[in-house]
Amino acid sequence: MSTEARRIELTKKEIVDVNAKFHQKILLESEFYRQLMQAGCVFNQCILISIFPDGSNTYCGKVIRQDGRVIDFDIDxxxxxxxxxxxxxDAFHEIYEKNKSSKPWMKEVIAYDLFHELERVSTSKR
Known part of the structure; x- marks a missing residue:
């Protein structure tokens, strides 16, 4: 397996693992999910791209909502x-288009592809 393929696999595994916890509502406390829902996110139809602590009780990150909109958040x-x-x-799509061929291991690229994969699966189940 090439270095690039390994990087892609590792990043994909990281995103899949985080989203499994995210979708099961065990990633963070219930306040996180409450605020996401208030912001219009149907969390089990979203893909969490990134999240990291930004203080004692704040988290920053990025999520692809169920409607395909990309939201940066700073939750208190x-x-x-x-x-x-x-x-x-719009900025996210520019990053995605610029990097999907040259840097396919980027979290943004992999997460966006996973979002479309999730979207196809949920559409085919209807």
């Missing part, structure tokens, strides 16, 4: 009014 568990939700779909 203690004060939801301070949480920030930014639609970055």
């Amino acid at each position: 568990f203690d004060a939801a009014d301070y949480s920030i939700w930014t639609d970055t779909t």
Whole structure:
């Protein structure tokens, strides 16, 4: 297996593992899911691209919503009014298009491909 193929596999495994916990609602406390739902996310139809702690009770990250919109978030568990939700779909698509061939191991590329895979599976089940 080539170095590139290994990088792709490792990144894909990381995203799949995080999203398994995300979809089972065991990744973070319930406040995370409550705020996601208030922001219009149907979490079990979304793909979490990234998430990381940004303080004692805040997390930053990026999610692809069920409608394909890409949202950057900065969630404050203690004060939801301070949480920030930014639609970055256009910039995300530029990054995806620029890197899908040259850097197919990027989280954004793999997550977007997984989102479309999830979308196809849910559509075929209807």
